[in-house]
Amino acid sequence: MSKKTSFDITVLPGDGIGVEITPVCIELIEKVLTKLDADVSINFTTFEAGAAYYQKTGISLPEEALAHAQQSDATLLACMGLPSIRYPDGREIAPQLELREKLDLYAGVRPVKTMPGLPLPLADERGSQLDFVMIRESTEGLFSSRESFRIEGQGQDEAAYDTQKISRRGCERLFNFAFKMAEQRKQKGKQGLVTCIDKANVLGSFYYMRQVFDEVAQHYPHLEADHIYVDACALQLVRQPWAYDVMVTENMFGDILSDLCAGLMGGMGMAPSGDIGENSAVFQPCHGSAPDIIGQGKANPTAMFLSAALMLEWLGYQHQNQAMLDAANKINQVVEAAYATGDLLPYELGGSDGTVAISSKVFAMLEQ
Numbered sequence: 103m104s105k106k107t108s109f110d111i112t113v114l115p116g117d118g119i120g121v122e123i124t125p126v127c128i129e130l131i132e133k134v135l136t137k138l139d140a141d142v143s144i145n146f147t148t149f150e151a152g153a154a155y156y157q158k159t160g161i162s163l164p165e166e167a168l169a170h171a172q173q174s175d176a177t178l179l180a181c182m183g184l185p186s187i188r189y190p191d192g193r194e195i196a197p198q199l200e201l202r203e204k205l206d207l208y209a210g211v212r213p214v215k216t217m218p219g220l221p222l223p224l225a226d227e228r229g230s231q232l233d234f235v236m237i238r239e240s241t242e243g244l245f246s247s248r249e250s251f252r253i254e255g256q257g258q259d260e261a262a263y264d265t266q267k268i269s270r271r272g273c274e275r276l277f278n279f280a281f282k283m284a285e286q287r288k289q290k291g292k293q294g295l296v297t298c299i300d301k302a303n304v305l306g307s308f309y310y311m312r313q314v315f316d317e318v319a320q321h322y323p324h325l326e327a328d329h330i331y332v333d334a335c336a337l338q339l340v341r342q343p344w345a346y347d348v349m350v351t352e353n354m355f356g357d358i359l360s361d362l363c364a365g366l367m368g369g370m371g372m373a374p375s376g377d378i379g380e381n382s383a384v385f386q387p388c389h390g391s392a393p394d395i396i397g398q399g400k401a402n403p404t405a406m407f408l409s410a411a412l413m414l415e416w417l418g419y420q421h422q423n424q425a426m427l428d429a430a431n432k433i434n435q436v437v438e439a440a441y442a443t444g445d446l447l448p449y450e451l452g453g454s455d456g457t458v459a460i461s462s463k464v465f466a467m468l469e470q
Contacts, residue, residue: 106421110145111413112170112177114197116152118391119401120180123323124148126330126461127406130468131414134432137468140425147174152182153195153391161279163197168204170462172382175421176413177201178354179386180406180420184393190276199379201384207377208272209279210353212360212388213412214343217404217441220368224343233292234346236363237280242272242379245353265344268307273314279378280350281322288325292347295326299335299351299359303420311352336362369450371402374409376416385413395449400456407464409436434468 115124128146135142149167156162162182171177180199183194201207216222217231224232255264255397271436280296290296293401312329319327329340332355338345341361351359364373370389377384387405395401411433418427440446440463447453448460 103165105439106423107142108145109142109176109417109421109426110174111157112167112174113146113148114151114167114171114177114179114182114390115148116180116182117154117184117241118181118393118396119389120152120182120391121312122397122399122401122457123387124178124180124405125182126457127410130407130433130461130464131410131429133465133468134429138425138428138432139428141421142425142429146178153184153187153199155438160182161197163200167333168201171239172205176382176417177384178410178413179384181387181389181391183391198384198386202377205379205382205384206241206256207379207384208239208241209239209276209376209378210356210360211376211378212236212356212363213374213408214267214363214367215408217372217438217443219444220447221447222368223365223390224332224366229346231368232343234343235269235283235348236360237276237283237348238360239272239276239349239351239353240318240356241353242267242269243353255298264308266305266352268311269313270314273311274318275380276350277315277318278321279326281325282317284325284348285345288398293326294324295328295334295347296322297346297349298327298328298329299349299355301332301355302329303331304328308352311425315350329423332359335359339363339366362387369402369448370405371448371450372404372408374407374412375407376409376412377417383413383416385409385416398456399458400449403457403461404437404448404452407433411437420422432468436464439467439470440464 115121151163151167158277214234244266284294284296300312302309302312364370373388375388411430414426446455
């Protein structure tokens with residue numbers, strides 16, 4: 103194992119409820135490291151960025167924040183953007199997209215794990231919790247043309263065009279990432295199955311993507327590999343989501359399906375994520391800044407906690423540091439234990455537990 107004992111983390115609380123859930127998340131990380139007596143230290147450096155910062159300064163992501171993110175070991179981001187504050191062209195302010203592009207964060211990782219004790223939309227007939235991962239390619243696909251959108255023709259012949267990009271390089275690195283994650287999960291007793299989601303029966307770009315997937319799969323004969331069309335996938339994620347392990351897909355398909363997966367977990371407040379590249383990564387909850395509940399204490403910190411665990415796990419694997427892996431496991435364990443008591447029900451699930459109640463319960467589980 104690596105002897106590296108100090109990690110630098112860029113912290114971007116962002117907008118809205120982000121400034122409410124970030125401090126308690128950092129507190130949880132520090133308490134876990136202390137509890138485990140871990141031989142590591144984490145240096146957190148916080149920067150303002152996002153819509154509110156843009157309103158004050160005319161800048162959404164300051165250069166010093168970007169530079170720190172490029173040099174640090176990872177970035178912990180809460181949420182950015184406020185619907186009432188936009189760029190002059192009408193676009194919402196989303197510096198997290200700029201981070202993905204600048205840091206080349208090609209793998210959008212969306213773990214899907216349900217918590218016990220919650221009234222969720224689906225239940226496995228076997229009584230077990232959901233536990234699979236959706237991986238979304240984050241640099242290509244249909245979204246890659248968002249800066250090159252064009253309109254051609256006039257009158258009734260006028261048409262708008264967005265062009266999808268699926269490259270061999272983009273596919274190979276994404277699929278290798280997915281299979282390596284399946285390897286890690288198989289070591290923990292999971293299926294070791296990677297499912298490629300595409301529309302290869304209609305679009306040539308997806309047929310090409312499937313061919314590259316099959317080529318990469320041959321390098322992992324000890325793992326299972328299969329395919330599913332995106333429309334059938336949407337059906338099966340509602341019908342039997344427990345059948346899956348690691349799922350991998352194009353940018354736009356992943357954007358849509360990951361929200362469906364968040365619904366299976368109980369909402370965006372339960373859904374963590376990581377955007378990962380070769381040497382950099384950004385971890386953040388899937389939810390937005392929630393302007394309707396700012397300052398009311400209703401924010402659910404669960405997704406932020408789980409995103410922090412995902413960050414520690416990535417750092418552990420990236421640097422072969424067992425202490426970080428142990429800390430990640432501990433956060434996951436105490437969050438699950440907090441919900442297993444049956445005493446927690448976040449606002450978005452019809453309850454009345456917000457930031458203080460949920461974090462206090464999690465901290466209490468840590469002390470047991």
